[in-house]
Amino acid sequence: MPSHLEQLIEALRCLPGVGPKSAQRMTYHLMQRDRGGALNLARALEQATTNVKHCAKCNNFSETEICDLCASPKRDISMLCVVEMPADLLMMEQAQCYRGHYFVLMGKLSPLDGIGAKELNLDRLVKRALEQTCEVILATNFTVEGDATAHYLSALLQAQGISVSRIARGLPVGCELEQVDSGTLAQALLERRRIAA
């Protein structure tokens, strides 16, 4: 096989979820049917690698020093929502339920993968929270690692006298008791809220 093909197959394996077989299939597809797409992808990779940095405030991907959201005067400066990934921030924005600022961890605590407090830039989060925030809302995922991250963060931030909350856990809106798993149901019962008379 020509060596440039082999190199492309090998290079494609840097993509998550792409093994040797799919890398080969992708390579053949590109060479045979979509060389324009291949060149376009090459340019997009270079452009993104060169231009995409992290926002100095919220740590999200940004092409400017401060991202649009952090620079906006319309956002509520007193609230700081901590999410794991940029996709989580997008989900929050699409839900149109929050007008405060964000901090994107770009991951979660995962000691087995070598991701600790240093790798998540938690110093910057604490510094950012101390600047002007009244409340930090932890919106990490409700997975084992997301929960552990929230637990660690709440201790870290409360030690600095910062008020911390966690988004609610319970049944999804429109969900029936029959459909939900027992863990969620038990948690929803445990964290029940009193209805004001």
Next chain:
Amino acid sequence: MPSHLEQLIEALRCLPGVGPKSAQRMTYHLMQRDRGGALNLARALEQATTNVKHCAKCNNFSETEICDLCASPKRDISMLCVVEMPADLLMMEQAQCYRGHYFVLMGKLSPLDGIGAKELNLDRLVKRALEQTCEVILATNFTVEGDATAHYLSALLQAQGISVSRIARGLPVGCELEQVDSGTLAQALLERRRIAA
């Protein structure tokens, strides 16, 4: 979201099997953890697109006018094996059961996808077969389309007085060459049956 990120997400969708969600996941992975891999992939895509052509004899991917296999004096010039894809040729070579030449269709007849005799370079196959070949061995997949392709090719080649055979149906019906073990493939080649004129 920064526009270069959006462009990269869009560009990744030229890869087969990659939808909007995986493209986003891949983009975040590359930007966050593997910018070196992203640049490497960009270079590999450019290099392959620029350098990989088709062999003038067998139609396989090649970086030279004539590929190594076609240029080799060790190969039996009297046999020509027709396969659908480069991966099929690789499987044949790995099975070490065949020492003749190849012709790679780079596809199969598929009228619904607009792939007919012209798109498969069948003129070149006939010309190649007439040059010096004693026997053409059809090793297209045992799928509906692969069988139809073999059927069409045998009629086309026999009309030119060329002897044609089909690898034996020792492979399970509906199975693709890529999936099968070397022993089965070797047996199927050994037991190829002459197609009556």
